[in-house]
Structure formats: structure tokens, C-alpha cells
Amino acid sequence: MLNVAELKQKACGTIEAHRDELIGIAKEILANPEVGFSEIKTARLVADKFSQLGIQHQEGLAITGVKGRISGGAGQGPRLAILGELDSLVVEEHPFALDATGAAHACGHNCQIGMMLGATMGLLTPEVLEQLSGEIIPFAVPAEEFIEVERRLQLREDGKLELLGGKQELIRLGEFDDVDLAMMCHTASDMGDRKFAVGGTSNGHVVKYVQYTGRGSHAGSAPHLGINALNAATFAIQAIHANRETHLDDDTVRVHGIMTRGGEAVSAVPSDVRLEWRVRSGNREALVKNSDIVDRCFKAGALAVGASVKITNIPGYLPMRHDAKIQDMFRLNSANLLGEDSVLVIPSRRNRGGSTDMGDLSQLIPSCHPYTSGAEGPGHSKDYIITNYETAVINPAKIMAMVAIDLLADGAAKGNEVVESHRPAMGKSAYLKFQRERAQVLEFDGAS
Numbered sequence: 001m002l003n004v005a006e007l008k009q010k011a012c013g014t015i016e017a018h019r020d021e022l023i024g025i026a027k028e029i030l031a032n033p034e035v036g037f038s039e040i041k042t043a044r045l046v047a048d049k050f051s052q053l054g055i056q057h058q059e060g061l062a063i064t065g066v067k068g069r070i071s072g073g074a075g076q077g078p079r080l081a082i083l084g085e086l087d088s089l090v091v092e093e094h095p096f097a098l099d100a101t102g103a104a105h106a107c108g109h110n111c112q113i114g115m116m117l118g119a120t121m122g123l124l125t126p127e128v129l130e131q132l133s134g135e136i137i138p139f140a141v142p143a144e145e146f147i148e149v150e151r152r153l154q155l156r157e158d159g160k161l162e163l164l165g166g167k168q169e170l171i172r173l174g175e176f177d178d179v180d181l182a183m184m185c186h187t188a189s190d191m192g193d194r195k196f197a198v199g200g201t202s203n204g205h206v207v208k209y210v211q212y213t214g215r216g217s218h219a220g221s222a223p224h225l226g227i228n229a230l231n232a233a234t235f236a237i238q239a240i241h242a243n244r245e246t247h248l249d250d251d252t253v254r255v256h257g258i259m260t261r262g263g264e265a266v267s268a269v270p271s272d273v274r275l276e277w278r279v280r281s282g283n284r285e286a287l288v289k290n291s292d293i294v295d296r297c298f299k300a301g302a303l304a305v306g307a308s309v310k311i312t313n314i315p316g317y318l319p320m321r322h323d324a325k326i327q328d329m330f331r332l333n334s335a336n337l338l339g340e341d342s343v344l345v346i347p348s349r350r351n352r353g354g355s356t357d358m359g360d361l362s363q364l365i366p367s368c369h370p371y372t373s374g375a376e377g378p379g380h381s382k383d384y385i386i387t388n389y390e391t392a393v394i395n396p397a398k399i400m401a402m403v404a405i406d407l408l409a410d411g412a413a414k415g416n417e418v419v420e421s422h423r424p425a426m427g428k429s430a431y432l433k434f435q436r437e438r439a440q441v442l443e444f445d446g447a448s
Helices: 004-017 019-030 040-052 109-123 149-157 166-173 229-242 284-305 324-338 358-362 389-408 410-421 428-438
Strands: 056-061 065-071 079-085 135-141 181-183 196-201 204-213 254-261 272-281 308-315 343-351 440-445
Touching (some): 004 019, 019 040, 019 109, 019 389, 040 056, 040 135, 065 109, 079 109, 109 135, 109 389, 149 272, 149 308, 181 389, 196 389, 204 284, 229 272, 229 284, 272 284, 284 428, 324 343, 324 410, 389 410
Parallel strands (some): 079 135, 196 343
Antiparallel strands (some): 056 065, 065 135, 204 272
């Protein structure tokens, strides 16, 4: 029988032996980016690797998700999911963007798949797996980046989805009903000289797809016969800005969006204007309140010029809750691997401002979502580049494998303790009820 330290050494040795392969996988995905719910090639790559490793798995979950299942050799215990995200962004100026689609891995999800597979390989080491209790569930999940809203709404209209984020939809489908614990890592570029970070939280958000309808007319000879939908949208955006001073600092409010259609021709009064908008806040109560404020602003724009507006509110993500016990395991293992001075501990109340559907999962089960270095440039930009695959793929793979061993070795004593002491923020039924209540279509006629 090996002790825990020896099990970790064995797992890390296996990961190190597959170092070039794992980095190669991350680079292959980088070269073939696919946006959410379209990750066909990436999902196939994961499924093929699962098959090569002898991992029983399911495919096509929430369209493209791939879920494996590995039984430990030491009997029953918690079921631990190790997650990696399949999807890319659209950043047309990114140096690795596809010319045809503009898709690009400007957030490091390609490395997540590499590190998820690496941790799995380490845990599959025979001397390690035979001493682990419970199950390991490597899970490649789709569509974390909440983009291309109009396309996702069409998927919903076609009955292929209900919730438009990957983990959201997998929760609804019951694909986390058989998971007791979950973890993943994300690359980051804002850690200074640190190599790993734990702690902090994230924003929840509501997504809005907004369509203004006016009346077209010749913009030169008969503008008085038209109703300018672009002016309605412009008024609404100014109204949103006028409310910014009312947001509380502690709520970490972010309101932002893009215009996806601003009219058809410069010579015509715009009659069809569309926007994708995002309202973020650090807690559920503020999220609901600020979403209502933004809806009021969109209605005000329609009222100002006599246009009509249709606001499709879409359930977004919830704030991240890190399980304290798992987080501490990440802190200790990363410090042991990298050195205490290389690990950043972020205060639990510090909100990074962004959003992740890992937050949704963390409302239900013990979860942890730390960050690893290896990237440069602002996230979601053309400058976000993975510059160090050792820290972006290999280090987090080793750290996740070591945390998994802490949780599942020795009869899964620590894993069972985490499960038994956890108090979820909400159950699955309450989660679905909250999200479905956010799904509203509001129509307002400013001329009536």
C-alpha cells in the first residue's frame, strides 16, 4: 500500500510522462476553435482519447458534451467530476482565429481540456486507481462562453436546448445528478509572478436579446414618415448610463452589450435594430433588481420615439461559491508543487467581475474553480495568448490529480467529509425555478 504522498508522486509522474502529448492536445484545439454547442471536432478529440484510455463514456450531452466514468478500485465513495470546457470565443483579430468563423481560444479553454485529460491520466495510474474510492468523472462540457445569443435562441426554438449555457443545460438534463464533487482550473493572465490562485468569487448575470421595431422610410425625403428604431436604442443606452450611479459598489454591477443590427441602409430610417446585452451582479437579489432597471431603460427608449421593443430575458449564470475544504486542498497541493510564494490566495469576497456557469454548479454541490498562470493579455481579447504551456496545462493537471487523491484516497475520508458537511445554496428544483423565472419575453409599444 502506498501512502497519499506516494500516490501523488505516481500520478504526477504519469502526467509528466505524457507532458508533450497533453500540450499537443491543447495546441491542436487552439488550432481548431469551435463556438459553444458547435464543438464537434473538439468533442470527438476528447471521446477518442477516452476510448484510447479505456474510459467508458457518453457523447452528445447538451449537444456536444462528453462524460466519462472511472471506478476506483477501493470501493464506494464520492463521485468526483473533473471538468474542462470545449468552446471558444469569437475574436476575429486573434492570431489563432479561424478565417471562416472568427472563432478563437481567447480564454484558454483549449488548455482546460489538456489539463482535464492530464489529471485523468494521472489518476488512471494502476497503483493510484486501485487505492481510490468512489468514481472519477472526467467531463468535457460545452458552451461556457455565453455568445451568439440569437443562434442559441434558435436552438431553443428548435427544442434542442432549454437553458443556453453548457453546465446550466447539463444540470437541467440531470447529468450532474450523479456527481457529488466538482472541480476545474482556468488559465489567467493577471496573477503577476504567481503561478496559481485560489479564492474569490464571480458575478451572476442575465442575458438580454432586444429587438426594436420602428417604421422604415426614406431618410432624406421623408424621415417624418418613419420611426427610428436606432434612436430608440440610443435613448435606451443613455438611460442605462444614467442609472450607473445608483448601483451599489458591493454588488459589482456590470451592464454592457453590443448592437448586432443597426439598420439596413444609411439612406433608410432604421426600422429593425437588435442588441445583445448583459447585466451582471454579485448576488441573486441585485441581479434581479438591476435586470428590471435595464428592462425599464429599454422600454424608455421605445417610448421616446414611439417604437416598439421586444426584450427576451435569458437565464444567465450565478456567482461562484468555492467549497472551503476543497479550496484549502488546492492551496496546499499547489504550494507543495510550486512553492508557497507562487500561490495567490484571493479574499472570498473579491469579485473578478466576470461570470461562469461553474457558479451555477457551485450553488448545488461542493465545487472549486482556481486559476493557473500561463497566459498573457486581457481575457477575451486578441492579445490573450498562452505563452507557457507548462503552467497552463501540466501544473494544473498535477494539482487537480493531487486534490482528487486527497479526496478519494484512504477510503475517501476527506471526500466524504466534504460531501457530508456541505450546505448547498439551493437544490436543483429551486435552481431551475429561479432560472425559469428569469426567462421572460417583455413586449412594449411606445406608441400606444
